[in-house]
Amino acid sequence: GNGWAWYPALQLCEQSHISLEFITKEADGLILYNGPIVPPKTDEQLLRDFISLELEQGYPRLLIDFGSGTLELRVKTKKTLDDGVWHRLDVFWDSENVRMVIDFCRSAEVFEMEDGSAPEFDDNSCQARGPIPPFSEALNLNVPLQLGGIYRQHFDQTLYHWQYAFTSKGFDGCIRNLIHNSEHYDLAFPALARNSYPACPQTDEVCLKTDHTARCWEQGNCVASLVQAKCYCRPGWTGPTCNLPTIPTTFKPQSYVKFALSFEPDRFSTQLQLRFRTREQQGELFRVSDQHQREYAILELSHGHLQLRFNLNSLRAEEKYLQLNAIAVNDGQWHVVRVSRYGSAAMLELDGGEGRRYNETYNFTGHQWLSIDKQEGVYAGGKAEYTGVKTFEVQSDFQRSCLDDIRLDGKHLPLPPSMNGTQWGQATMARNLERNCPSNRPCSNVICPDPFDCVDLWNEYECTCSEGRIMSADTKGCVDRNECLDLPCLNGATCINLEPRLRYRCICPEGYWGENCELVQESQRLKLSMGAMGAIFVCLIIILALSLAFVLYNRKRKTTKKKRAGPEKDVRETVISYDDEGGGEDDMTAFDITPLQIPIGAGGNMPPDIATCKMPIIYPVMTLLPGQEVNVGFLMEERKNRFDKDPNAPPFDDLRNFTFEGSGSIAESLSSLASGAYRHTPTTVATTSFIHCTDDENQDYNYLTGWGPRFNALAAMYVHHDRTKLTRVVATNETALPALKGGLTSTNLAVTTAAATSCGMGMLAKTTAAVIEEEDEEEEEEDEEEGNVAL
Incomplete structure (x- = not known):
């Protein structure tokens, strides 16, 4: 709002056309000024020529003075121009009249009559005209052209006798495409400037924030307003980001393409752009027309030059021409042509449209609408006229030439054979075409x-x-x-x-x-769309929720583990856990084994942090006095006690796990000892015997007869007697002991003793134990005799 930039002054011409585009959100501001910047001197001729263009309350206002009087032009547009959208201003003047046009008069109201009579064209919302005050014929300026504001000495504007005063408030916005009589001004390099910068930061920010235009690559330009952005691809490129090259097509003799459009063309405006190369003098590049070919617009070659001709009257010919006679285009090089039509006004541009490469007709007279048949009215390379069932002839044949990148109203059309259709149209007919554009070597x-x-x-x-x-x-x-x-x-x-x-x-x-x-060069900044930021936010919430659930689950799990006591902490002595190996073999009586531990050190328990070494036990050597005999029994007893006290002497204590404890036993638990169950007793004769034990019934000792003749005496003592009689017989019959001693082996004695003990038969257990003890004493005496002999 407080900046300005200086550029070369507007040249003096009989007819002038100046155009520019601007965008702003402010309702007031000086857009352009070219005129005096210092107060006049009294002793010199007064030069009062000036031109100013400004916005006042959102509407355009033009002041121009040729030196004979100030002309003011205002346009009351349908909407104010401070809406954050690009707008175009065109100012035309000659020696008599001045005209200002806003946005190609696209907001004008047009009424076309069906009988072909002159239409009604209401341009009050887009155009203003006015006569130049007499006695001055040209705008004579010799001071810099100023954009966006004004830098001058402060003086009273009435010193120059201007009937109207321009605003001194600066313009807050962006200006582009300043053209005066087909000469483009390079706005990036002003002669002098303050608070003004190249490019447009406001729209560049919109381009960077928009996903599909954040980078239009090297072959595209982002064109944005303050609310939206779009990529405009350079000629020969296509795609959302302009990174796909187009494929040209060679048109041979008698070749053409017929299109069917998928969109409805605007009747008031038509935009066409295409690339071509040729060596021919004549040929039709592109054509649009109505169903009956009465309304049309044709771009063609005429004697090696470009020509646009169009007719908007469907009843009679009112054809208009635009030609570029100064530039020959049949030089075999690629050229880019743009055609813009707004009603009866049209512009023809070649390769940028500067100088002799530009021509226009900017009068809104006559008919303004062009009706285009979407199915039968769009051709490239010429229009085919069928002369027979299968024969045709192409009028104005564009042959031995190439076309590429055809855009109608900014929409890409396909070119066979490389592409037969796009979202905007299809190639319904095509003849004698070749892919790419090769040379004939x-x-x-x-x-x-x-x-x-x-x-x-x-x-x-x-x-x-x-x-x-x-x-x-x-x-x-x-x-x-x-x-x-x-x-x-x-x-x-x-x-x-x-x-x-x-x-x-x-x-x-x-x-x-x-x-x-x-x-x-784009500034390196992090750009995230709203969708990406939303996705990241949702992911963070999900991760946080999962983390919280994981922590709560672990805490609950730990609490559950703490409340559940293990089997080692179970103090109930009647509960046995059988899910571990060796289940049921625990010491259920809580027997203290501390007294059974043999101390290793001399002083009893050793500290756990002191390393000890196991030293062999040294026993005293026995010495015999002269005449003393060796007592073998004492010697054996002394060695027996020594070995019993030696912790390193075998046999060592070990734990033996049996897979099936009590295999073959009918009893399911120790409690069955008091019941009438049978106990399995193995014998040395590979037979199976059962001792039937009950508390209420008499015992059956018939199994003793199966032990052989050596046990007949014992069998005779117990067979056919109850428990009371058996006790008396065993107590009084001492003569049976020798026979019992002679007949029992060690195994049978152990079996007999076990059977007697399990059945609760005290006398039989005592008798068997006495026999075993007597045999042990006899064996010891024999060992002593053998020891004496050895010594």
Whole structure:
């Protein structure tokens, strides 16, 4: 709002056209001013010419003075222009009239009559006209053109006798595409400026925040308002981010393409852009028309030059022409043409549209609408006229030429054979087309003299210097061409001429990049769309919830484990856990084994942190006095006690686990000892016997008879007697002991003793134990005798 920039003054011309585009959110501000910047002096001729363009309460206002009086033009648009959208202003003047047009008059109200009579065209919302006060014929300016504000000495505007005063408030917004009489102003390099910058930060920020336009790659430009952005691809490129090259098509003789549109074209405006290359003089590039071919617009070649002709009257011919007679386009090079039509006004641009490459007709007279048949009214390469059932002839045949990247109203149309359809249209008919745009190899049979090379100029050749070189002054040799003389480097870059093969190199200033420093470097900042931020936020919430659930689950699990006591802490002596190996073998009586532990150290228990070494026990050596005899029994008893006290002497204590404890026993528990169960008793004769034990019934000892003749006496003592009689017989019959001693083996004695003990028969157990004890004493006496003999 407080900035300005200086540029060269507007040139003096009989007819002038100045146009620019602007965007703002402020209702007031000076857009353009060219006029005096110092107060007038009394002793010199008064030069009062000036022109100013401004916004006042959101509406455009033009002041112009040729020196004979000030003309004011205002346009009351349907909406104010401070809406954050790009708007275009066009100002036309000659020696008599001035006209101001807003946005190509797209807001005008048009009423077309069906009988073909003159239509009604209400342009009050988009156009204003006014006559120049007499006695002055031109706008004579010799001071800098100022944009966005004004820098001048403060003086009273009435000193110049202006009938109207312009605003001094600066413009807060962006201005682009300033053109005066087909000359483009480079707004990036003002002669003097304050608080103004190249590009448009407000719209650039919108481009960066929009996902599909955050990067339009190198082959596209982001064009944005303050509310939305879009990528506009350069000619020859397509795709959402302009990273896909288009594929050209070669049109052979009698070739054409017929399109069917998928959208409804605007009747008031038509936009066409395409690329082409040709060596021909005549040919029709593109055509749109109504169903009966009465309303049409045709882009064609006429004697090697571009020409646009169109007719908007469906009843009679009112054809208008636009030509570019100064530029020949049949040079075999690629050219880009743009056609813009707004009602009866039309603009024709070639390769950028500057100078002689631009022509226009900007009068809104006559009919304004062009009806286009979507199925039968769109052709490329010429229109086919069928002369028979299978024969046709193409009028104005565009042959031996190429077309590429056709856009109608900004929408890409397909070109067979590489593409037959897009979302905007389909190629319904196509004849004699070839993919790509190859040359006919004219250098294949040409030999050029040294040092010249044959250069393929697409379907033609030329013997000339190779790339990066130019012909010498005597036309007999080649020298290096200084490409820096063409000023290829933009935005203040430094150009360095290199060898012919490398041509040149541009050293870009800070903030620019590209081969010619034509691209603005994007600031490195983190850009996240709202969708991406929402996805990240949802993921963080999910991760937090899962983490919280995991922590709560672990805490609950630990609490459960603490409340559940293990079997080792169970103090109930009647509960046995059988899920562990060796279950039921625990000491249920809580027997203290401390007294059974043999101390290792001399002083009893050793501290756990002191290492001990096991030393062999040294026993005293027995010495015999003269005449003393050896007591074998004492010696055996003394060695027996020594071994019993030796902790390292075998047998060692061990734990033996039996897979099936009590295998073969009918009893299921120890409590069955008091019941009438049978106990299995193995014998040495490989037979199975059972001792039937009950508390209420008499015992049956018939199994003793099966032990052989040596046990007959014992069997006779117990068979057919109850427990009371058996006790008396065993107590009084001492004569049976010798027989019992002679007949019992050690195994049978153990079995008999076990059987007697389990049945609760005290006398039988005592009798059996006495027999075993007597046999042990006899064996000891025999051992002593053998020991005495050995000694």
